[in-house]
Amino acid sequence: MRQQSLSVRAMARTLGRSASTISxxxxxxxxxELPYASHSAQVCSQGRRQAARAPRKLDMQGVGWQVVLTLLDWRWSPQQIAGTLKRVFPNEPERHVSHETIYNAIYAQPRGELRRQLVACLRRGHNTRMPRTRGDDRRGQIPDMVSIHVRPPEVNDRVMPGHWEGDFIKGAGNKSSVGVLVERTSRLVLLAKMDDATAASALAGFSAKLNSIAEPMRQSLTYDQGKEMSRHADLAAQTGVKVYFCDPHSPWQRGTCENTNGLLRQYMPKGTDLSLFSQDELDGIADSMNNRPRATHAWHTPLGVFAQTLALSHQPPASIQ
Structure with a gap:
């Protein structure tokens, strides 16, 4: 039908499909510039499907799997195999494989004699894979978290300035990130360049940005339970802000920051390598955001509202006659 120059909608009607699917x-x-052909289309489709999936560390036809089979036959445990591979090939990470990957490869085998032989090589010899954590979260928790539910009520009211929300936005493949700080009253945005997504980088980046503003405007910071904020006590000591943590999987508790992240994607689209942005370029993006009029401020800019609240915070209280 393509060779007959039929339209997309005509093809869709004939095949009983949506026109967007055909397009x-x-x-x-x-x-x-080649014409559409079924064989080359299938090749393209299969190529994308393979590229979307990371190659298996333990390919059943590969040398690594044969090594694992041999060591299992020697009654080595998956932990012993994984540790030995790292020790013997310290500079060849492609040969490394975790013990969990070995367990998964064993229990992924179809039911049959090979599966029974492999399971029999394990210490316990369970026929089914037992849960790794027995339901417990072993990733570790952020120490001494203070819940958002004990945050002062004036923070919710957005009346008093100086209360911030924070987050990381991630780049291509989650390999780069930028720290985002948003002031709840004015919606002022600060962006911090991060070398990586570690707690040390978060501490350095957020401390530098928060300390760049006046002390009266540094009251609190509300964050999710990302592990990059595990050094929140150090952040509080360096900046004077009180850090509060949202409930798990509750992005609406930081709605201002979530909305700001969406606006920032105009400047840093998803899939962008954020490590290419310098701090000066991030400051330029923040300036552009802060000088855009906002409906919530009757079309005043966040920078203007922030400057006004900062000026009011330095005025002495009126005397009572």
Whole structure:
């Protein structure tokens, strides 16, 4: 039908499909200037499907799996195999495999004699894989968290300035990140360049940005339970802010920051390598955001509202006659 120059909608009616489905197929699976062909389209589709999945560490046809089978036959445990591979090949990470991957490869085998032989090589010899954590979260918790539910009520009211929300936005493949701080009353945005997503980087980046503003405007910071905030006590000591943590999986408790993240994607689209942005470029993006009029401020800018609240915070209280 493509060779007969039929329209996309005509093809869709004939095949009983949506016109957008036909259009997407033609766009994604046509090679350059060549006409659409079923064989080349299938090759393109299979290539994308393979690229979307990371290659297995233990390919059943690969050398690594044969090594694991041999060591299992020697009655080695998966932990012993994993540790030995790292010791023998310290500079070849492609040969490394975790003990969990070995367990998963064993129990992924179809039921049969090979599966029974492999399971028999394990210490306990369970026929089914037992849960790794027995339901317990072993990733570790952030120490001494203070819940958002004990946060002062004036923070919720947005009347008093100086209360912030924070987050990380991630780049391509979650390999780069930028720290985001938003003041709840004015919606002023601060962006901090991060070398990585570790707690040390979060402490350094957020401390530098918070300390760059006047002390009266540093009252509290509300964050999710990301592990990058595990050094929140150090952040509080360096900046004077009180750090509160949201409930798990509750992004609406930091709605201002979540909305700001969406606006920032105009400047840093998803899939962008955020490590390419310098701190000066991030400051330029923040300045652009802070000088955009906002409906919530009757079309005043966040920078203007922030400056006004900062000026009011330095005025002495009126005397009572």
């Amino acid at each position: 997407r197929e033609l766009e994604r699976n046509t090679l350059g």
